[in-house]
Amino acid sequence: MLIGVGLFLIWTVLARPPAWMRDWPLVTGTVTGITVDGQHGASGPFVNTYVKSLDMDRHSHVATAASLLTLQHLLKSVAFGVLGFGLCRLGAPLIAALILCGLAGTWTGKRVLNRLTDARFKQALDIILFLLALQLIWSGIEPPL
Numbered sequence: 580m581l582i583g584v585g586l587f588l589i590w591t592v593l594a595r596p597p598a599w600m601r602d603w604p605l606v607t608g609t610v611t612g613i614t615v616d617g618q619h620g621a622s623g624p625f626v627n628t629y630v631k632s633l634d635m636d637r638h639s640h641v642a643t644a645a646s647l648l649t650l651q652h653l654l655k656s657v658a659f660g661v662l663g664f665g666l667c668r669l670g671a672p673l674i675a676a677l678i679l680c681g682l683a684g685t686w687t688g689k690r691v692l693n694r695l696t697d698a699r700f701k702q703a704l705d706i707i708l709f710l711l712a713l714q715l716i717w718s719g720i721e722p723p724l
Contacts, residue, residue: 581719
């Protein structure tokens with residue numbers, strides 16, 4: 580499965596993402612949420628490929644991807660809560676550290692995003708998606724320890 584997802588991501592970087600990703604967001608979200616994220620936790624690259632197919636400026640791209648991933652993670656957190664996994668078990672210090680890291684990442688990302696042009700952002704996004712695709716393919720080939 581990971582090899583297929585990686586090859587799909589490489590295809591969407593080297594060629595135009597398929598029209599169904601842009602035209603059928605419910606199908607895209609369902610495929611991402613159930614198969615890719617549910618089994619492998621790899622929804623970020625898939626969601627960014629979908630948003631990339633919408634051909635937005637860099638700020639709109641980041642805002643849309645962040646909104647979609649936040650919604651997806653919120654739904655996943657609710658599902659885990661219903662199944663009996665509580666985030667409170669992690670402990671307040673760890674949760675506070677995670678929140679602080681998220682804030683630091685948001686602050687840093689905003690500064691970097693404001694310094695990039697749209698063309699540079701799209702180039703950087705393609706490079707990151709390509710590298711993540713290679714990592715997914717490698718994870719599919721290499722047996723777990």
